[in-house]
Amino acid sequence: MHLLKDLVNFLADPRIYFVLAVGMLGVLVWQRNRLASGRVGYGLMAFLTVFFLFGSFDRNFRLIVTKPDNVPIVGLIFVLLFFTWYAMAEAVKNDQRLEVGKPPIEKEEENRVWVWPDLVYTELIALVLCSVILIVWSIFLKAPLEQPANRAATPNPSKAPWYFLGLQEMLVYFDPWLAGVVLPGLIIVGLMAIPYIDMNPKGNGYYTFKERKAEITIFLFGFAVLWVSLIVLGTFLRGPNWNFFGPFEYWDIHKLLPLTNVNLSEYFWVRMLGRGLPTNWAVREFPGILVMIVYLGVLPAVLARGWFKAYYEKMGAARYHVGVFLFLMMMLLPVKMLTRWLFNLKYIVAIHEYFFNI
């Protein structure tokens, strides 16, 4: 038992957790034909159920999972995994039909049916079921109410509402101006830009993976891994001082983690060149600024000639550059995570003088 719990605690470490999440997405994409069977999907749900049941015998686990506002996130874990698997399974079904020259299932169901009764009754049933679930849920789980608001007593941890915890998790890697303002803004812009950037005419109105490999993989990475999995991480695995705590670990306020993060400027001037940091910020941050210029300015142009040549030609310059910029901004998060974990890198650019840290 203890061994198992320790193992789960170990696997839940943000670094391993994130790599596992990416790995799961990779396996889903790579082995999709095998994973498409019902046995896998329902097996996964059964496994999760057993895990939560087993976990709830542990005091620390129970404490964090049954916190009223956390209950929906337990549900979110289930529905997200289920629907990710389900969408993929339906896509595989259609892909296999397309391979042997048959049209997708949706094409065969193209004929029209009467809205009354076919749709109206479905809606009625959905409405009744949804009401029942909501009412039962409301009877058995009280809405939380803590002590009256008190500006003098800051709780530890102070968490944003759960749907913003992915953003709060980003604060580990970025300053608020990026994690709280610019990146969320770009998420909205990026979502809105999707239909105008994606030029692939295929896969419109039916499930498919084969015809939209890149689009779906990127979207799943952004939605399932970066957005939802970080919310789950922020909700269940972040405790006092935003330190990491395994699901079976006691939230110890005094847990201390050594923080020895180093800026790129220090790596460059002090460790590589063996001299002091220049006093002028422009000189000091020159290497970091250069890195960012290369990443956001030069890299897209280079890729347009190399790997992404086909995309560049298909999409045209404007779509390509907007799309790649948004993609690179999204990838800034995993890049920053990796450099943090591997090199303890704090900031790539650190102009504290102007609150401009990347």
Added chain:
Amino acid sequence: MATEVKTIEPKEPALTRAWNWLTDTQIWKSIFRHGAPVTDRNRVLVMLSNVFLHLHPIRIRKSGVKLRYTWCMGGLSFFLFLVLTFTGLLLMFYYRPTLEYAYSDIVGLREHVPLGIMREMHRWGAHAMVITVWLHMFRVFMTGSYKPPREFNWNVGVIMLVLTLLLSFTGYLLPWDQLAIWAITVGSNMARATPFLGHEGPGAALLAFGDVKLIHAGDDARFALLGGTFVGEGALLRFYVLHCVGLPLAIAVLMAVHFWRVRKDGGISGPL
């Protein structure tokens, strides 16, 4: 309901007679303009003559009515929105958005109102709606339904997604307990760091006339959000008004646009 006609067997003449009498009264006929939708003609009429049903088309792709295709997530988001509007309205009877009363009104709701699960339904419904809206977006993406001609409707959706989160965020403050003010404090502190417009954001220092700063704690983006420099009375009122009036109105209008566009773009998507 007009559908009950199905359950009437010809063997029960008394009931049939009663039914026939009922559907022949002036009152009934003033409400329902046509017979039960068991014939094709009446199935058309029911959709055309009922304001709620006329959101729907008359006939729809077979794939479009299947759970497999839509997961019913758009519909559930809308249903939850209606539940939230209704329960929210009831909560407004009991709740006053002032520092003096906010918390104690919530305590009162939980202790003195019989059968009080309205607060629960409102809170869990709100959490659920956030999740169903995400899953709806996920489904729309996976079926490629944002592709032409539905680009614009996807955009309407993204804005509604943001509004849903804002509705949830503004509502989170209203109980005025520790959970509420600190979650909103953490969230709204981000606005301090808005580039140029937050007093701790990059570039804000550049907006100054000599020594006079244009952007400071008393006029930056966070101040506009909270109506003060911290989460206090101003913030409570602002969030209340946005939560109960501003944002619901905005999202309701967008929902009308959204449903209209689903119809105008050719109904639920399907292979071309």
